[in-house]
Amino acid sequence: MAGLQEPRRVTELSNELTRDIDTADPLGIVRRLCGSDAQLFAGWGGHPGVNDPVILDRLWKLSLKTAALLKENQDQKKNNRIVFSGCGTSGRIAWLCSWTYNRILQKFGHTPCFHYLIAGGDRSLIISNELPEDDPPKGAEDLKKVAEGADHVMFVGITCGLSAPYVAGQIDHSMHQPNMTSVLMGFNPVSLSRNAPIEKWDKTCRQVFLELETLSCTSDSAFIINPIVGPEPITGSSRMKGGSTTAVLLGTVFLTSLQTLLGQPILPSMTLPAREPEETEVVFDHSLSPSLSPMVSLLDCYSQTYQTVYRHSGGVASLLKLAASCICQPSGRLIYLGADTLGALGLVDASEMVPTYGVGLEEFRGFVAGGWEGCGNTEGDLSGYGKTFRVSLSQFESDVLPSLTDQDCVLCLHGSSQRTGPPHLHTIVNKVLASPAKCGLLVMAENGMSCNHLLDKRYETAVLIRLPYYHAFGKECVFAGFALKLVLNAISTGANILKGRVYGNEMINLRLSNDKLFERAIAIIEKWSGANEEDAKFALLRAIYKQDDAANVTLSHPACPLLISEYYLSSLFLSSLSLSSSSNIVQYHPTSQRHPLRTWLFHWLCYWQEVGVQSVIAAERKLLQSAKGLRDVISTEI
């Protein structure tokens, strides 16, 4: 497959800090995530990170440009728009940020001008839908629609892996429009961006992004924001560090420009920058330029929030353990309840579980007080689309509460500034506490705020994280939201690890629902079987099409696997069994009762006998080791 022969993108590499995360206990999992998240601020592999002067310089210029556009809206009644766009989690972070920044504008009497786009439309906010991510013309069309009637559009295309054709289509459109500024955000060097051919398109992501990079050297209408933050803790799972970095960068740039516009400090303790005398040549030396310091302080607030979260690793691990004790049950569920953006972060965390770990739609759910009302989403109430889109607390009460059992874990997400919490959340939580479900409480607490009123002895586990920074512009829980994202990512990832859905630090039951994920599956097979890329791809296609015959498979597979979206990698391990007459699986069946997913991987490796018995034996050893680790965790920790 074109593009796979060259060095892998950083975002698709295995993170050395988490290679054995599948054998760790809950606290060990959280500690490994702490190490991986540290790379967000510290950088990785000698590349520029978020604190590198080169990146800070670009962030600063971008925030100045944004502030100028916002000022034109205010002073000249212009209709300038800022559009964040992305696929999957990148689109969801785009949604949460545009929602928050619009509320800040409104609070200070300004017209909201932030918009978001997500591949597949608003339905993708809740249920992952990866196929539209491969469609550049649709990306361009969505952008044209949102830009209609605007004087100027600042387009921010987010693709953590620099790999999404949907975003490439939009950048390709925006950089040729005189009234658009194009910003590309992602976490790979541009030279490593995805170069695979794209169906129905004559360019690759890399061609488009390199063109933008060239433009960015000479024009102030093109920006590339691509700090390198290291590989994901679960290989390729960009909902984690990629999503967190996106939130930090958008906050750093756009809260700074809002501060410039509004003349209001982002944090009460922050002083506004002294105005540079007009004739001063601005030197982008961050240690010297006073105007830069608020932006850098903001970045430091995020960094301190990260540190504070992981100073509570023990608490996070105990919530993880509680969640895993349910998820490891045959029909266990993890349900988040919350309000406002903190509640919405529960929805976002749950949304990626299906494609990443192959879980059922009901296994991880989020509910938010008020449902879609006031959620700042484009299409409004989505509950008509079906059960999974019914996300209000009333809908939780009618759809889920009556069916709660002791295999379910309900995690109540509170912000301390919510006092007793919104009335409905309070009432529902009382009902949940009286149900057979296991209940956990997670409070993001503001310094100095008493949270005693939230604590209730009926919670099995209650964790309070007191944050040094909580709000921005008085009311928006920007830092609490960032902290919550880190904790929820740890809980849901950890629960899946303990269930046996991760091998090494690799997802092994991902849905093959677009081209990028198909490529990722090939890389996984290559890695664990020792096969070369062509053979791995061929084996995958044989399993998908249930045909051993090489000629038929070659004829029937499309250039891009658009037709295979319903397949999960681990189920293909199973289907490969029926294909291979020579496989004698049963004798290599060490863990089938307890950890079926791991066994599937093992089956797959056995199917690969032709690539060498040695690699099968080596894999078996590794499997047994990790299965033992897992058994120990389950029996001693949960």
Ligand code: F6P
């Ligand atoms: O294709 C699915 C997915 O991998 C999601 O898990 C992820 O959130 C999304 O793509 C976005 O990826 P990127 O930001 O790299 O374009």
